Amino acid sequence: MPDLAWFVVRRLAAAVLVMLALSFAVYLIFYAIPADPANLACGKPCTPDRLEQARHFMQLDQSTIQQYLNFLKGIFAGRTFGDGTAAVHCNAPCFGYSFPLARPVTTLILERLPITASIALGAAVLWLIIGVSLGVVAALNRGRPLDRLSVGFALVGVASPSFLIGLLAILVFGFWLNMVPVSGYIPLTDSPVDWAWHLVTPWLVLAVLQAASYIRLTRAQMMEELNLDHITTARAKGAGEARVVLTHGLRGALVPIVTLFGLDLGGLLGGAILTEKVFSMQGLGDLLISAVAQLDVAVVVGTTLFSAFLIILANLLVDIVHGVLDPRVSHG
C-alpha cells in the first residue's frame, strides 16, 4: 500500500512540527513561572553568591531562547551541566535533567513508563471488553431491563470521580474483604502473578470509569447499524442472529469505537494521575505531580511533551487503523 506509506510519512513529518511548536510553548509557559528552581537547589542558607552559582550550573542564567535551543540540542547530542569533577552528564536523547532527583528526565520517564503502561493497558483491555459487550447487550435489549441496567451502570461510571471509586474499592476489597493488596507495584518481570494481583483493583476501577463511554457509544452505534438495510440482507441470506449482530452489525460500529479507544489509551499512557495517586503507584502521573510540587521544571516539561507525543502517536495510529477498518476511507 504505497498510499498508506506516504500517508504515514506525511503524518510523521507533521507530528515532528507539532512536537516542536508544542515543546516551545511548553518551555515558554513553564519558564515564565515566577518561582526560581535554583532557589531549591541552592539550599539554606542561600547566599546570593551560591544562588548565582546554582543558576549558572543549571544554565538558568541564559536567555529563554538559548535555554530552549540547549534543550533541543540535548535531544540529539546530549548535555553537560557544569565542568570538571562536578560536571553532570545527560546523554542523548536528553529531554532535560532533574536536579532534585539527580537523574536525566529520559531515564525517569523510562523508569516510570512500565508502571503506567501496566495500569493503562490492563485497564484498557478490560474496559473495551466490558464496554463493548454491555453496549451490544443494551442495543439488543433496547428499552428492556438489561438495557436500563447497562445504561445505569454507564451513568454511574461517567458521574463518579476516580478517587471516589478507587478509595471505595480499596476500602471494600482491600480492607474489609482483605482480598487484594491495597497499594504498591511489583514489576512484571519479578512475578507476573503478583504484578497482576497488585494491579487488578486499579484496572477494575479505571475500567468501570472508562467503560461507561464505551457502553453508550457502542449502544448508539449498534442501534444505528442494526437498522441499516445490509443487516436485513444478512438475515435474508440466512445468517443466524449472532452472525448478523457481530459480523455485520458490530463490524460497522467498530470504527468510532476504535477511534475513541486509541485516543483514550494514548491519553492514559501519559499518566493516570489520580489512579496512581490513590493506589500509591509511582507511574508517570505520580512523577508529574511530584515534579510540579518540587518545581522540577525539567521533569514537568519532559513528561508533558511525552504525553503530547503519545496523543499524537495515538491519533496517527487511529487514522491508519481507520483506513484498514473502513475500505471507503482512502489515505491518498
Next chain:
Amino acid sequence: MARPVLEVHDLHVTFRTDGGLVPAVDGIDFAVAAGETLAIVGESGSGKSVSSAAVMGLLPGNADVTGEVLLDGRDLVGLPSDELRKVRGNDIALVFQDALSALNPYYSVGWQVAEAYRLHHGKSRDASKKEAQRQAVRMLDLVGIPDAARRANSYPHEFSGGMRQRVVIAMALVNNPKVLIADEPTTALDVTVQAQIMRLLEDVQEEFGTALVLISHDLGVVAEVADDVLVMYAGRAAERGTVRDLFHRAAHPYSLGLLGAMPRVDVPPKPRLTTIPGSPPSPGSISTGCPFQPRCAYTERVGERCITERPELTPRPGEGDHEAACHLGRRPSDA
C-alpha cells in the same frame, strides 16, 4: 399453471404499535410456479413490500403474521427461527431495491456472495471457504461482472449502481433458490441500466427455472416480464389475473387508474396521462366499505354499496382466474 412452488394463502400482517394495531396486509393470496413470474403492483404503502418481507420471515418483532406461506407445500409461517434461517437465502432469496445500502460496505463483494454460499453449505471450513470463493466468482461472472475474479475483491462503493445490483442478484442466486423475490430491483437505477437488469433477471430465471416474484410499480416492466399480476391496494388484492387480463381487460377502477397513468406506445397517444386523484388510505384508517371508494370515479354508478360493503374478489372474464374486488359488475369502460 404448473404446480406452484410458492403459495400464499390468506396472508395477514398486523403491526402492533403504540397507536394500536395497524393492519398492513389484509388477506392476500398468490402463487407462483417454477420458471414463471408473478408481478405484485401497487402504490407505495399498498403492502407489497411488507408481503414479501412476511414471506421471508423478515418482519420486525412487532409484526403478527397469520395465514399460510407454502414453499413446496411446507408452511413457513410460525417456523422456528433456525428452520427459517435454513430456508432464507437457500430456497427463497431476496433482491433489494437499493443495492448500495443492501450490501455491507465493509466486506468485498466476493466475500459477501461467498458468505451466502457458505451459510448453506456444510461445516468443513477450509475446503468450503475456497469452494465458496470459487462459486462467488462463478456467480459474479454469470451475472455479467467483467473480470469477476479480480473484481470479487472490490468493495461495493467501487461499483456502479447497475454493477452493484448485479452483485446483489449474484448473492441471491448463488444457492440456486426456487423462489426469487425482487423488491423493486430497478427503481434506483438509470433507465438504460434498468433494462439490462430486467434482462438479466429474465435470463437467470430461464437458466435456473426460478420462480420470480417481482414487486414493482413500473407497469412497463410488468407488461414485459410478468406472467401473472396481482394488483394490491391498501393491503388487499384489488385485482389479479394474467398479464393480458390486466392490460386488456382490467376490471378494477384502480387498475385502470394505474394503466391510465402509464405512458404507452401501443395505443394512440392521449393528450395527457391521467392521474388517480387523492392518495391511498393510511393503514388502519380503512372503514367498512371499499378502500378505494374515496378515490373512485365509478362510485356514483354503484351507489351506497361502495360505502357500506367491502367488495370481495369475484371472477371476471379473462384467460385464467381473472378476479377483481369491485362492486361494478361489468368492465368500467363498457358502461
